[in-house]
Amino acid sequence: MKRRHFLTVSAASVGGALVYTLDRRPYVVAAQDKPVRVPLRFFTETEALDVAAAAARIFPADEAGPGANEAGVAIYIDRQLAGPYGRDRYRYTQGPFGNGIPEQGYQGKATPREIYREGLKRLAGIARLSAPEQDAGLKQIETTSFFALLKTHTIEGMFCDPMHGGNIDMIGWQLIGFPGPRMTYFEEVDSHYGNPFRPKPQSLRQIVGRPVKASEDEA
């Protein structure tokens, strides 16, 4: 039987973090008690740690607020790759495969899973390096399509609805002052000209009042 892999999300990095909203108002993130062990669906633990380390250099925690590790970006990417997106369910994959021009879009045969498995070879062990060494490692690959995908997925994992595994505690949304899904702004649409309107974010599950099925959990 395949060994189950887990990614441990540190509570220390989340707990009590001071986040600033776009209008520079401080916002305290609720502290958690214990580290959380998240079962992985696609990555091995080693891969997940490398992805997490790389994502955390793309979107670091710093004086401007929390980053990819605090938001759970690696968990988001793991679930996406395990699901239909990772298998290329959303792409026309019939051959023949030809070399196109950029305006024809990505023509490769490799699925997102395969692009990660291949790309991660060049980042193997990055989790154990110092931050400057990690940056140097990423510099080596920053023109690759794998890096472009990793950056896109890092942003997605920062700002997705929490049901997708990223944006834990809506930490990403707080960072940019995004309230998440909300039923109405009828009163606010023209009454906050030039002033930040920053209601407390709510997730889709909170709005709907029940779990919503995410695409990564579909066949």
Add this chain to the structure above:
Amino acid sequence: MKTLPAADAVIVGGGWTGLLMAQQLASRTSMSVVVLERGAPRRTSDYLDNMDELDYAIRLRMMQDISKETVTFRHSERDRALPVRQYGSFLPGAGVGGAGEHWSGISYRYVPDSFDLLTKTKEKYGAKRLPEDHAIQDWGVSYAELEPHYTRTERLMGISGKAGNLKGKLIEGGNIYEGPRSEEYPTPPMKMPYLAALFRDATRSLGYHPYPLPAATTSEPYTNPDGVSRAGCSYCGYCERYGCMIGAKSQPTNTLMPLLTKRKNFTLRPGCWVKRVTVEGGQARGVTYIDAAGEEVFQPAGIVFLASWTLNNTRLLMLSKVADPHGNLGRNLTHQISIPAAMVFMEKPLNRFIGAGSAGIAMNDFDADVFDHSNVPFLRGGHIYTVCYGFRPMANFGVMPPSQKAAWGSAWKKAALDAYDRTGRISFYGEHLSYKGNVMDLDPVYKDAQGDPLLRLTLDWRDNERNMAKFMAEKATGIARAMGAREVTPFPGLKSYDATRYQSTHIQGGAIMGASPESSVVNSYLQHWHANNLFVVGSSAFPQNPSGNPTLTAMALTYRAADAIVERFVKTRGSLA
């Protein structure tokens, strides 16, 4: 193959035009009407769950399944076409309501001279000004003929806006460059989010004529002449690529389905993928489809309507080898010049998450032929606008002002956070002329999941589009400065057609309408020239693309065709033209 009992009418495609035709036939005649829709059933109550950017705006849950069918694309016949493997420049919808469910709701009428573009342009500038390989044609119908049907469509949907030309009287605050309209809009303009208000004030200060976008995201509760009531918009920002959870955005499911479900002579069959229309001896006999259970079915019918999305209308005619003696099928493929003419980076936060698919301001001072083109290197124009459709964080985080060079890491993050809710877009939607080289045919290599050839698009911009885009980017940059932007990124220029950049879902042509069978596939009643009981409905009929969004025109043409069918064709069964 199973053969079903004959229907009086079968309609391929359950989007705006297919369901409008069904509603007209089913309510005004006793005909049995069957609509075949490839996708799933939908209703307003499904849409609360879809307020999720990832699954709907990025994974594109409401679109056709591209793994099963796509198009191939190349710039010219000298190039090798390759499949568009993931959605990019346009987004065809699937499911009941079609793309009419996920549209943004911007609801333009085309300006009067769009309909006789060839005649008017020659008259004013001479034939020599027309681009060398142009395929521009008149439509065979005039604005005056369509005006009542535009009005019907606006009342059907409860379009919000402000008239700029009421029976010839120009009205400040509306679009003074529009064609004369017989009535004011059914509902008042939408409220304006901050960015749109900044754009309005800046364009007004420059002497332009801004007006609120005509919006199917209705500004207040509305009951249409058919008795269908809908809520007013709440500016939640989940319109384009989403269905409306409160039914404020007019969609086929909330505007037409409530009427259709009451009709006993109407049948909707979702999950049915139509493969062929059978035409024998100049008469359509019915359509063959794969049903939801995977079984092949023949549906005989007295009248056949192709009302699927533009490209699929053309493809079905090609796959079915419907008579085309003059080689008109597949001609006049157009898209739209749709560019971020200037990205603006403002001083103050914009609260961009507030908005609606058609909450915005536009100006048409450079539209159509409202300004003299004698000394500019292009014909025609379009509208410059700002729409606050609801800012999506995943898609928009990291749009950087020109002064910021970092692409990742702390410096990038800090600059991106600072820019995030201060970023706005001044857009330009421009006319796309038709050219002999921009065409569709069946791809010789690539197939869909059923084994049928994909449609091949041969499409590229010409200098007219490139020069127009450059001119408009300069105008937009001037507006951006007047808005007080601290930084501006002007559009870098149109080069070759890019199938990866989303532009709009406004693809036109392929089965174009016209005044004669020598130069068109359907007449001005959308009736096939070589099969009286075959109608091809939708923007596949547009000979070229005027500057606005196509839905209202597609609907007005459908109403006009429906009138002719109900009043004349059911009795005579002859040519309507």
